[in-house]
Amino acid sequence: MTDPLTNPLTVPDSDRRYVWVFAVDLPENDLRAFGHEDHTDDDNVHWPLGDALGLSPYPDQDFVELFDLDTIQDFGFSRYLSEANGMDIGEDAAKLDALRGGVALVFSQALKGGQTRFAPKAPLSFIGRYALPVDLPTHEKLTSTSAEGLLPQGKPVKSDARIGGMVATFVLIFLALFVTLFVWISG
Incomplete structure (x- = not known):
């Protein structure tokens, strides 16, 4: 079994965003027909690009791009992948711009x-697989005195006021029961 992280043609089972880049050895006039999906009368689909990718079932066309690199010549293909799509192209900028x-x-x-x-x-030739970089969040060190704190050490000690309140409550309950008992006996 091939490792999806080392074999660039394997589809990794992850939520990380990838792009697979393929050169298309066709004249510019044939690109549109190559990327066009045809539906037959018996509900079969024929998509030359999908067939050439060697995937079954076909990928979702909404996330497949097919174009001539001359259309983005001024912007540059490496910039298109890295800046417009956020992909980490590593040291492949010159290779991508030479396509x-x-x-x-x-x-x-x-x-x-x-x-x-x-x-x-x-007419496809695999160029490379590129991924969205993984950005781990960095946290600044907390410097306030309240951030130093102590770990909780169990239940806090009861204050004198709290103990006095608990005794007074107990005495009031006792007196209420005592008065209720006298009223019941006399009645």
């Missing part, structure tokens, strides 16, 4: 149908 032609992006949100592994076929 030309069509590219397919499959985000992990598209893979909710039990898919476990990509098996890309021509």
Whole structure:
């Protein structure tokens, strides 16, 4: 069994956000047809990009992007992944910016149908898998004197006022019962 963390074509079973990047070796004019889903009369679906990804069932098209890199040439593909999508591209910026032609992006949100592994076929070439960085929250040290505190040491000692109140309550209850008893006997 392959480790989903070391094999980039395996779909990890986690809530972490990933994107799989594939180069598409097709002319720009053929990209639209390659990404278009056709429905047949017998309710079958034919999606060339879905077939080429080697996934069953097909991923959710709402989270799959297919475009020519010339459309974002001024912005840059590495910036598109890292800044616009928040992905950690590591040291792959130069590699990603050197790509030309069509590219397919499959985000992990598209893979909710039990898919476990990509098996890309021509015209796709796997480029890499990138993940949203895990940011652990940092906490500043508390410096106020109230933050120093002590751990609770059990029940606090009863104060004199509290003990006096408890005795007075007991005496009043006793007197009430005593008076009730006398009224009942005399009556």
